[in-house]
Amino acid sequence: MKKRFAARAIALAVTAGLGLALTACGSSGSGGGDVSSANYTGPKVTISFWNGWTGGAAPVLVPKLIDKFNAEHKNIVVKDVPMEWADVARKMPLAVKAGKGPDVAVGHGDDIATYAAQGLVLDAGSIVKALGYKAGDFPEGLLDAGKYNGKQYAVPWSITPLGLYVNKSVLQSAGVDPNSIPTDKTSYLAALDKLKAAGVQGEWVDGYVFTGTFEFESLLWQYGGDLFNKDVSKATFNSDAGVKALTWMTDLIKKGYSPANVAQDGNINALISGKNAFNWNGVWQTTNEPLQKVDWQATAVPQIGDQKAVWSSSTHWMFMNNKGQDKNKTSAAATFVKWMNDNSADWPQTGELPAKNSVRNDPKLVQTYPHLKPFLDELPYAHYEPIAPGITTVEATITVAVNEAITGKKDAKQALDDAAAKADTLLKQNKAKYSG
Template sequence: MNSSLKRVRIPLALLSLAALTAACGGSDGGSGSVSEEVTVWMYPVIADPKANADYWQSLEKAYEKKYSDAKLTIEQQPWDNRDEKLATAFSGGKGPDVVVLQPDQIPQYLANGSLAPVDGAIKGHADKFLPTALEVLSSDGKAYGAPIYHTITTTLYNKKLLDRAGIKNPPATWDDIKAAAPKLKAAGLATLDYSASNEATLNLNFYPLLWQAGGRVFSEDGKSVAFNDDKGVAALTFLTDLYEQGAVPKTAMNNVNVLADQALGKQQVAMGFTNSGRDFAVAEEAWGKENVLVGAPLTGAKQAAFGVPGALGINAKGNKEGAEQFINFMTQPDQIKSLGQATGFLSPRTDVTVPSDSPHAKKLQDALAFVVPGESSPVARQLMGILAPEIQAALTGKKSPQQALDAAAERGDDLLARQR
């Protein structure tokens, strides 16, 4: 097979309108229908644009069939600049009634009074969610996001490349990676792919290594950063040592967590450590299914993986009663299962398993045991913009790992101090 990797359209299990309508017959915890219009801002959680649009259009019809007096409008929004657009809408007293949020967005919108609790919407089944999912979406005992799906990342290996280097057991720990690097280099290959671009989220590059080292981004009380302690230095040193040896490819500097564009996708590097089910499908198409191996999350001082609940939040200035009704509908087992089949994501509920014919489904499900759903802070997004260039400086040898992390920590602590 050609080693160059093309972008492929991943076939997704998209339920028909009839199936969605039938799914609406499950218990939803409510007996009435809210007649006011509810507007939802939805993002492309389904990879295929047409499938994404068709799914939500079908769900609109199914919802309005169940609640005959309700009017549901699901507006498709792009991922690009979503924070800026949502912040502008909220500050102007407008915006949607319901919006998809990730945990690290909640503190910033909660701080300016833009979000209302979702506890009423999940009353009666709040205990059915994964504890980590609901915990990271909560503040002061109230939930501000209702999980509707859960992502998880884990290791992805190219068996053909490991075989070429004579490596029988895929590297599962930091020590394994260090030991494998010289063998892969002798075979003309890099070991571990990484995304060091300023545009790449640290949740999919440095932070998992930090958590595997036993470290944290923020202190326990959230008043200072913690990534420049000895655990943070160990994580960055592990990375810079690999980069200096050529075990992390130089192309890492331009990577933005897109498998098709990276050395891993192009079969120039043997493994990645923050890959998703979508990546596995792309790799199978390009490498051949026989060459795709999926493992457990990497282990450093501890085992950890990034995964995040995708949640629905309520605009504090919107139609809260209608928003609660829609969220209650979306968090029921039938909708969780339906959305999971369409997106390829996992269930955020402990009593619901999304059916899957993927041979890697169990590996992903097992990885949830090690999930770290990010670290919430009003400055979480801004801090990434401060830390990413310093990691680049360490990788290129302009600064030592300690110097780079200390420089970012000084600015990060200043950023946090201005929030008080």
Template sequence: MEDVYQRAVHHNWAGHSRSTNNHGEAPQSKETAVKKRFLKTLALTAGLALTLGACGSGGTGSSPAGAKDDPATATGTIRVMIPTYPLSNDGKAEFQKVVDAFNKKYPKMTVEPDFVTYNNMNEKISTSIASGQGYDVLVTGVGWIQPFAAKKVFKDLGAVGVTTDTITKDTVEALVPTVTYNGKVYGYPMIADARAVALRKSAFVEAGLDPNKPPTTMAELKAAAEKLTKRDASGKITRPGFDFNAAAGAYRQAYITFLGSAGTPLYKDGKPNFNNEKGISTLNWMKSMVNNVEPFGYQNAAQKPLVLTNEAAMGFVKGAVDCSDKGIGQKNCDDLSYFLLDDGAKSEFVGGDIAAIGATTKHTDAAWAFIQALSTPEASNAQAKLNQKIPASNSPAAQEQAQSNPLSKFVSENLNHAVFEGGAANWLEVRNSFNSGFDEALLGKRSAEEVLTSLAAQSK
């Protein structure tokens, strides 16, 4: 078989870069360009949605849209948009394994991948529809399902027998709201991008705090962070007491985590749930932390969590840690402990990669078969390892990566406490306003109440 990964790189992705910060967003210096490109894309997608019902886009082949394919004889091409595999030898090899598994069931079908990033994903979707070549399989993230399901870009997975019971049985029940829209399932969780809070045991002991009793409420967290913060003679912070692990324009996910710890999801039944007393007090609390225990937007050159390398005493981390000599080393790992915030409810921020079927595909069954190939234990572990995430599958065989290091094990065990972003049908548009609005509130340029009221008015 032709190496599909290399073919995609040669034809589609010469000079492609995966440069993003640790939240999967473009660095702040590119924010304006990304925002302009996104708004342009969103407008295009909204207009194209009106014509999707009559459009014949989708994988090439002679079958009518939604027709049943005989796996042994079906021909045509499955077009796959996916951000999960990096353009590296390891990424190439792992994606080819998925293609090979798919071709065991559909030996005469071709897979045409488009390796995207989360930065250009929306534009790629819109362009594909405009060209009449919509994708058959689309891997997007948490927050993408509702907006594109509303625009009829994704197919209701009831067509292949997937229900909320299926998601609950096969993956993590807490992720059901991330893949549903108006009571129907439009996505299948593959890997989860979970976050926790880490502390340095040595820093806690030095500050007279008990590392075995981590702070969990916002008040306790602030009190501990202030004790842990180190300053020089001029008062400049030399070691943050708490690391938000956020550049300017990227405090959105931290806010969602803290709000979730107060028992308040960002949206409830698609409606804003943050322009209230808890939402306002949470944002004001964050303001009281910024430039108090960590400078606004402070990060190291690698844009990695400061707490992992003892550059901060406590802070947010992602879903995996490499304790080998190639990573942070065993000594650093031994000095770390992980916990969740609980100011009324435990809160673990979870993003992740979700697979969907294009609404206008001509090969529904084959598209679903490819998603199943992406979701095998072997494929799930490989994708999780490549992206420092964890499998969303409930299968014990898919938990190899989750059990491979102490941080992944911790976040995996707490996925039932998931909080996540999105929920509004126009989330992909309004999230940019969250980024800029939060910066203004944290820097005292606008009040928390004013910012949140404005964001609620923009949510649809």
């Protein structure tokens, strides 16, 4: 998961260096996107699938899914092309323009608009229709996350919400009932007070994307705020709601509930080693092997603000607009995507939730992966990535603000105001860069 977020910063820096030719003039293609049905019946083709699953997800992706798909489809061979996420994003623009990119790839929710504005992905409206997908087949708003300028460019694949990880042994040793995990501000503070009295700093807050930024964004939405305005032309994360959210986090340090200067991953490592009790972290931690040696439980993040809300990332299938793209390969890729979504029940082994409702809501999923239930329960109020070309560079300003406030370099309001000003500048630059 971390590699994906790191990849975005690297890739955007690289694509910026390629010049505006790839960003300001690209119109997304439509000629290669026609698919008549969910079952490809054309001549035998080999399709290329680019992805960044080189680690623990690889054994699930290839032997359990791609190999099985290939065995069941005599006229389609899927060639898995794994590479680091940074390499996927860096290589994609030039490869597609040269007709050497993948036929299908996976991108994050906040990558799709950038690819679409660059002309790298096909208009997938006809594909979605042919596959029979509707908005109600996925969590609310997730199919629309694949839209840009009114056109559909992607199909949902996975979701990764934040949750609260709890070391039950630490709670019990501090006199907190491990079977009554806090769900709101009052009970959460009460637990933190008991932990503090027992000499335990209950939640370690960090100033990094993992997971300080995700916690801040969850709290921002809980207090009724949002990251940007409706058309993503202005930053709004420095609203009163944003200040409340970040102040909550800095107060945890000031009041002694958290140590200062927590290192990257210091909070989850402290949970595993029994030094803290709570960690706001993503569903991907359910597969953390050292964690399995601990008496732990995952629950929904507590409602600190006025409403329930939680951050979530998402990944989506994209059909690439290669120069001279073969329509048969696009049609075969659509069959592959449909099959993968239908057969994604074991994808949680990788620490991600299947996006397709019928798969995710099957009772067998929770029976097989019981730790997933709280994350599934959060989805009705999950918030996903903002949709705008180049938005990942803008999102980085939020992490800067969180880090500056958490490390005491600036107070919450000043950090957010400064970041919002930088974000607004970047949004204006992106509008000019991608509007050609």
